[in-house]
Amino acid sequence: MRLLVIEDEVKLAQYLHKGLGENGHVVDVAHDGIEGRRLATGGDYDLVLLDVMLPGVDGFGVLQAIRADERPGKRSLPVLMLTARDRVEDRVRGLEQGADDYLVKPFAFSELLARVGALLRRGQQAGTPQATELHLADLRLDLLSRRAERGSERLDLTAKEFKLLALLLRRRGQILSRTTLAEQVWDMNFDSDTNIVEVAVRRLRAKLDDPFPHKLLHTVRGMGYVLEDRAP
Amino acid sequence: MTSCPTVLCSHSIATRLSKKLAIFTAIVIGLVSAISWFSMATMVKQRNAQEQAGHCDQLVDILTLEARSGGEPAVLNRLIADAPMRSNARLEVWRADGTPLYADAPSQRLAQSSHQSSHSFEVPTPGLQGGLLRARYTVDFTRSAQLGTRWALILLGMSLSAGVVVALGAGWFVRRSLAPVNALAQQTRAISPQLLHQRLALADPAEELSPWIEQFNALMDRLQQAYGQLEAFNADVAHELRTPLATLIGETEVTLSRERSPEALRETLQSNLEEMQRLSALVNDMLFLSQADRGVTARRGAPVSLANLAAQVSEFHEATLEDAGLALRIEGDATLPVDEPLVKRALSNLLGNATRFAERGSTVVIAIAPAPEAQQVQLVVQNRGEAIAPDHLPRLFDRFFRVDSARCCEDGQHHGLGLAIVAAIARMHAGRTLAESTSGTTKVGFTLAT
Numbered sequence: 001m002r003l004l005v006i007e008d009e010v011k012l013a014q015y016l017h018k019g020l021g022e023n024g025h026v027v028d029v030a031h032d033g034i035e036g037r038r039l040a041t042g043g044d045y046d047l048v049l050l051d052v053m054l055p056g057v058d059g060f061g062v063l064q065a066i067r068a069d070e071r072p073g074k075r076s077l078p079v080l081m082l083t084a085r086d087r088v089e090d091r092v093r094g095l096e097q098g099a100d101d102y103l104v105k106p107f108a109f110s111e112l113l114a115r116v117g118a119l120l121r122r123g124q125q126a127g128t129p130q131a132t133e134l135h136l137a138d139l140r141l142d143l144l145s146r147r148a149e150r151g152s153e154r155l156d157l158t159a160k161e162f163k164l165l166a167l168l169l170r171r172r173g174q175i176l177s178r179t180t181l182a183e184q185v186w187d188m189n190f191d192s193d194t195n196i197v198e199v200a201v202r203r204l205r206a207k208l209d210d211p212f213p214h215k216l217l218h219t220v221r222g223m224g225y226v227l228e229d230r231a232p
Numbered sequence: 233m234t235s236c237p238t239v240l241c242s243h244s245i246a247t248r249l250s251k252k253l254a255i256f257t258a259i260v261i262g263l264v265s266a267i268s269w270f271s272m273a274t275m276v277k278q279r280n281a282q283e284q285a286g287h288c289d290q291l292v293d294i295l296t297l298e299a300r301s302g303g304e305p306a307v308l309n310r311l312i313a314d315a316p317m318r319s320n321a322r323l324e325v326w327r328a329d330g331t332p333l334y335a336d337a338p339s340q341r342l343a344q345s346s347h348q349s350s351h352s353f354e355v356p357t358p359g360l361q362g363g364l365l366r367a368r369y370t371v372d373f374t375r376s377a378q379l380g381t382r383w384a385l386i387l388l389g390m391s392l393s394a395g396v397v398v399a400l401g402a403g404w405f406v407r408r409s410l411a412p413v414n415a416l417a418q419q420t421r422a423i424s425p426q427l428l429h430q431r432l433a434l435a436d437p438a439e440e441l442s443p444w445i446e447q448f449n450a451l452m453d454r455l456q457q458a459y460g461q462l463e464a465f466n467a468d469v470a471h472e473l474r475t476p477l478a479t480l481i482g483e484t485e486v487t488l489s490r491e492r493s494p495e496a497l498r499e500t501l502q503s504n505l506e507e508m509q510r511l512s513a514l515v516n517d518m519l520f521l522s523q524a525d526r527g528v529t530a531r532r533g534a535p536v537s538l539a540n541l542a543a544q545v546s547e548f549h550e551a552t553l554e555d556a557g558l559a560l561r562i563e564g565d566a567t568l569p570v571d572e573p574l575v576k577r578a579l580s581n582l583l584g585n586a587t588r589f590a591e592r593g594s595t596v597v598i599a600i601a602p603a604p605e606a607q608q609v610q611l612v613v614q615n616r617g618e619a620i621a622p623d624h625l626p627r628l629f630d631r632f633f634r635v636d637s638a639r640c641c642e643d644g645q646h647h648g649l650g651l652a653i654v655a656a657i658a659r660m661h662a663g664r665t666l667a668e669s670t671s672g673t674t675k676v677g678f679t680l681a682t
Contacts, residue, residue: 106512160547186548190577191516193584193650194509200551222505 001046001120002026006036006062007082008054012105016049019109020116033057041069045077047119049112050099052083052090059083060097067098078119082107110175110223117174134169137229139208139216141169150212160185161204168217168227177224201225245410250403258395265387273380284351284371291323292355295365299357307357307365308334321371325355328362342370347377412438416445428456461630468632472514472647476507483507510647517649521631524656530571532661538611539565541572542598545579549587557592558615564600566609568682570661575611575680578657581650582613582676589674590615603679608663612677620669628676629655629665654678 003025007013013029020027028043030036033056040048040062048066052059059081066077081094081102091102100122101115134141138151146162148155157165164185168176178197182188201217209215218226294314298306311325311334322342324335342348348370355365412434423430431449434441487500542562546553553560579598586596594616603610620628627633632648655665658678667676 108509158550160550182548187544188548188576188580189573190580191513193580194513196549196552196580196584199555203551203554221502222509 002028002044003047003049003116004028004030004036004039004043004045005049006030006033006040006054006059007049007051008032009051015109016112019113023113025116033059033062037062037065040066040077047078047080047116049080049082049116052081052094060093063094063097063099078122080115080119108177108179108223110177111180114171114174114176114180117171134166136169136172136216136227137214138212139169141166150208153211155207157204157207160200161207164200164204165208165227168225171227173226173228175220175224175226180224246403246406249406250399250401253402254395254399257398258391261394262388262391265391269380269384269387272383276376276380280371280373280376281349284349284369287321287371288351288353288367288369291367291369292353295325295355295367296357299355299360299365303359304333307360320375321369324368324370326366328360328364328366330366333365339372341374342372345372345374347373349373409438412436412441416441420448423452425459428452428459465631469518472632473511476511480504480507514647514649517647517653521649521652521656524660528660529662530574530657530660532569532571535567535569536572537565537567538570538575538600538609541570541576542579542600542611545576545583546598548580549583552584552587553596556587556590558587558590559595560598561595562598562600566600566602566682568609568680570680571657574657574660578654578678579611579613581654582611582678585650585676586613586615586674589617591617591672599675599677603663605679607682608679609682610666610677610679612666612675614673614675616672617674619672620667620674622669625667625669628667651676 001024003020005013005016005020005027007016007029008031010031013031017027017029028039028045030039033054035056036050036054037057039045040050050059050062054062057065063079063081066079070076078100079098081091081099082105083090083094083102084105091104094102100119103112103115132143134143140149141147141162143166146159148157148162148165164181167181167184176184178194179191181197181201201219205217209217214232216227216229218228218230220226294310295307298310302309307325311323315323315336318336320342322336322339325333327333350368350370352366352368355367357363357365415434416432419430419432431452432445434445437445483500483503487497492500539562546560546562549560583596583598590596597614599610599612599614601610601612602608629651631652633651634648651665654676655678658665658680662681663679665676665678667674669675
């Protein structure tokens, strides 16, 4: 996927370039609003990461140019706004002017990766119905009957544990932070006591992995959790 | 004065008061003077008129007598003889047929004077031709009028100078009476962050100033307390940040001090990441508190059921509650517009605390009920467990306050801002916090204005 990062903070832009590149994206970087506007409206990108505070033209200006450039029939370019100010007005303004999502600086890289992934998927999956069954190795989740099985054994999960597992499974291979999990599974939109998510994951793991030799749910220290089928 | 901005435009109480008193005094004295002057002038006028009439009567008597005894020559003689006695007056006499008989020499003063009064009368003289004489008696009142004018000037001068004297005197007295205000200003000027303990006091307290001084001193008490808390908070923040930073630095130094395997390096980076995320969480919480301190209020949405919010939060805590062997019950409900994420956050913090301190096997209760105050709803989380000392209860919501640092939890998870955040959220909803701990049941909660 081709991404454009418009960010004037050099160190942050560098690490975004490196981190996103290592996650399989082709990344271009613009350090000011004018260059960013030129690239965003001229190049063929799948997503733009756009800082609000930029020299030259600010993020809102670039966003307007991107939206003005779009023609009917052409797929809308997803824009993820990065705002340094934790100000509701900025977020509301960004979303009103056509940003697809926003992230408040400072943010965890895993969080950024998750949102980028979600936006790119949204672009691809538009129109295709959601799968009703999810698989990973011998794990099978039926989203309609809310059944979870490993091999032939049924897992006895609570409603929230099922939701947690479904989220991890849908985003398999992606590291999900505790904050993301708290937000997506329990609708807790604040920096919560991370211990609570830890305990919930531990209890899920006790049902999902403990009885089986092949482990699927992995902890990435300091970042979060990932569900993937790793070679033993 | 016209160029100064309205807010900064000030005036001197002394100047204003003395000006007003002066004008008032001048007006009052002026009025009194004017009344007395007019009544005096009327009296003088009446007396002059009476005098003139008296003289005329006398003249009639004398001339009648002379005419009877000596005829016209006697009358003429008498008139000439008496002429020097009429210094301020002029007498003219005509015979009955209109021919002049006699006239006093016309005096220049009388001719110029505008203050004169003439009186014409007839003198019955049976012996003379025509039987009568006609006379005109003119009196000059210039001196009397001059006296009146002088009096008027004296009275006017008195009124004005009384005004000036009152102005000066009042100014002086007012300035003297306001001296305590200046003293207070000087004392206030001396108060600085280093001398916050200073209070205002007057050697000779004035009744009018006492409430002001009391209020100011009470304000200073509150400020001093807040300032003290802020300083303690700063010290706490520095301490809270220093420990993890020292760990980070030390760990990184040790790791870099010799060749390490990639696994060992990864281990260090991961451990550092955990530490840095704790720091980040701490800073985020402090930012949240500072926003609340700056008076940011809750963004209330549509009315929601608090029991419903409590149920969502308890679902979030399901695993930790089960781990701690605790049951949970939600009692009561209320529907009101609140900032949902904030209330959930506050409830989550309270529930987290209750979970840590509750006795194993007991039930944690979230109780929603009308608060004792009007227009307030209270949310209280209660748990069975070791009581909190009464002197600790009021400090429970202070930043970085821990009831017992040994009892809880140097695992770095709980940095002691949880309940301070609850208090901030209550404040943002125009509510307050509440805490009690009796016979093994601890209740901690907050209220929300409806």
